[in-house]
Amino acid sequence: MPAISSRGRGRRTISEINMVPFIDVMLVLLIIFMVTAPLITPSMIALPKIGRADKQADKPIFVEIQKDERIQIRLKAGSVPSSIGDLAREIIKREPAVTADKANAVPVVISADKSLKYETVVQVMDALQKAGVTRVGLSVQTGK
Numbered sequence: 001m002p003a004i005s006s007r008g009r010g011r012r013t014i015s016e017i018n019m020v021p022f023i024d025v026m027l028v029l030l031i032i033f034m035v036t037a038p039l040i041t042p043s044m045i046a047l048p049k050i051g052r053a054d055k056q057a058d059k060p061i062f063v064e065i066q067k068d069e070r071i072q073i074r075l076k077a078g079s080v081p082s083s084i085g086d087l088a089r090e091i092i093k094r095e096p097a098v099t100a101d102k103a104n105a106v107p108v109v110i111s112a113d114k115s116l117k118y119e120t121v122v123q124v125m126d127a128l129q130k131a132g133v134t135r136v137g138l139s140v141q142t143g144k
Helices: 020-039 084-094 118-130
Strands: 004-007 010-013 061-065 071-074 079-082 108-112 136-138
Touching (some): 071 084, 079 084, 084 118, 108 118
Parallel strands (some): 108 136
């Protein structure tokens, strides 16, 4: 019920908003959120599980990217240093079967140091894709 002020000639209502109930409601909501926030579990991503391949490729080509971004190509014959620009050309020159159809192509497996920038690995994959290498994989360490 609004308060009535009797000043002067007639009655006037005081048109002020009482803030106390509003503040009480906000404090109760704040306490509710503070209590429930730690109880909410963060969302978990359900990653797909990988199975084992039916048959491992006979002789894949390994591309090793070192911490200092040096690239080594490991072939049957030995190891060859390379750069990102020359990588695809070197691989195709030494093993032309990497550009064959997907079923018969020799795979190229990239092994990179885990402290390396992701961008470097993507640049290597992009260079191989632009050169027409059909099977590119990433080497990972399995663990529990």
